[in-house]
Amino acid sequence: MAQPLLQVEDLRTQFFTTRGVVHAVDGVTFHVDAGETLGVVGESGCGKTMTALSILRLLPDPGKIMSGRILFRGKDVTKMTDEEIRDFRGNDVAMIFQDPMTSLNPVTRIGSQIEEAMTAHERFTETLARGRVIELLKRVRVPAAESRVKDYPHQFSGGMRQRAMIAMGLSNEPDLLIADEPTTALDVTVQAQIIQLMKQLNRELNTAMMLITHNMALVASLCQRIIVMYAGRIVEEGPVEQIFKSPQHPYTWSLLRSVPRVDEARKDRLVSIKGLPPDLSHSPPGCKFHPRCPFVIDKCKDEPEPPLGEVATNQVARCWVLMRNVKQDDIDAAKQSALSKEAAEKLKAPTAELGGTIGG
Ligand SMILES: Nc1ncnc2c1ncn2[C@@H]1O[C@H](COP(=O)(O)OP(=O)(O)OP(=O)(O)O)[C@@H](O)[C@H]1O
Numbered sequence: 001m002a003q004p005l006l007q008v009e010d011l012r013t014q015f016f017t018t019r020g021v022v023h024a025v026d027g028v029t030f031h032v033d034a035g036e037t038l039g040v041v042g043e044s045g046c047g048k049t050m051t052a053l054s055i056l057r058l059l060p061d062p063g064k065i066m067s068g069r070i071l072f073r074g075k076d077v078t079k080m081t082d083e084e085i086r087d088f089r090g091n092d093v094a095m096i097f098q099d100p101m102t103s104l105n106p107v108t109r110i111g112s113q114i115e116e117a118m119t120a121h122e123r124f125t126e127t128l129a130r131g132r133v134i135e136l137l138k139r140v141r142v143p144a145a146e147s148r149v150k151d152y153p154h155q156f157s158g159g160m161r162q163r164a165m166i167a168m169g170l171s172n173e174p175d176l177l178i179a180d181e182p183t184t185a186l187d188v189t190v191q192a193q194i195i196q197l198m199k200q201l202n203r204e205l206n207t208a209m210m211l212i213t214h215n216m217a218l219v220a221s222l223c224q225r226i227i228v229m230y231a232g233r234i235v236e237e238g239p240v241e242q243i244f245k246s247p248q249h250p251y252t253w254s255l256l257r258s259v260p261r262v263d264e265a266r267k268d269r270l271v272s273i274k275g276l277p278p279d280l281s282h283s284p285p286g287c288k289f290h291p292r293c294p295f296v297i298d299k300c301k302d303e304p305e306p307p308l309g310e311v312a313t314n315q316v317a318r319c320w321v322l323m324r325n326v327k328q329d330d331i332d333a334a335k336q337s338a339l340s341k342e343a344a345e346k347l348k349a350p351t352a353e354l355g356g357t358i359g360g
């Protein structure tokens, strides 16, 4: 089999705090193939962003990669020299964050920023870079690119800023684009445009993507494969359609039943799963999801967490029970209790139409 573009092996990232050691990423293994789109989902605080920042070695203090390997085209990112890592960040991989305003320099013109991103890594000469800026802005569908290239970030709308960020991310033609909630701060129409744009880029440039999001509809429309994270661990992984149709981990099943609104603001976390994810400095023993799981059995509490086991072709899950073994009556009861909460939410605000097909 061909070598994957990115192979993360047993990655452990921790924060040493006064409260104790936070196991933000706790033995995570996955890969991204060239040209592939991988979705990374899970509730707030489950380690999605820290996984991404570990890959780029951009962890905030006091975060530290404790063990594991991050192989990009076979080369271990954790062992790269400062110069190699700069090169890697500039040429091989790009990251788009949720809020483009925090990543753009407010006092530098958009065009100059994109140009700087290109020349900083010596892949393009200054003249060549200048010529490419407008072309890039056109590619990400910024209207009137020829004149807008001279604008400052505050003269751009939120959606246009996000497009400028994508243009910057793509300026060095990276093989991997990591997008962390790239559309959450945008309104629904602009979200749809950005999604469309990312789809096109993946098709036209064969850029592999790792898309981190709470939005299952986004995953449905963009991704081929999905990993589901809970409490710093991967609990299920597989092809998107298959997982949506037949999730095997009760956490994935619950997550798919608690689809957030497309226009949801970041402060509105997923609410329909009872309780909260654990504090990652004090995770429960056994399966980390057991205190919230509607289908918990004694084994889930008493035995160490189960390993990821094959549940179908290309699909793995970390669970002693598995959804296919749960009685329909128990599923109905769990749905009922989740529904009452959803219904209550609906009374507060009408749910927006979702683009993707969600199973479960
Ligand atoms: N600076 C820090 N100090 C201590 N712990 C931290 C720090 N930054 C993150 N963490 C912990 O790391 C864990 C993983 O956080 P991460 O940001 O990866 O979550 P996430 O899945 O991206 O959540 P969200 O969906 O809200 O973005 C969290 O439990 C968080 O408390």
Ligand SMILES: [Mg+2]
Pocket (backbone or CB within 6 Å): 048, 049, 050, 180
């Ligand atoms: Mg995050």
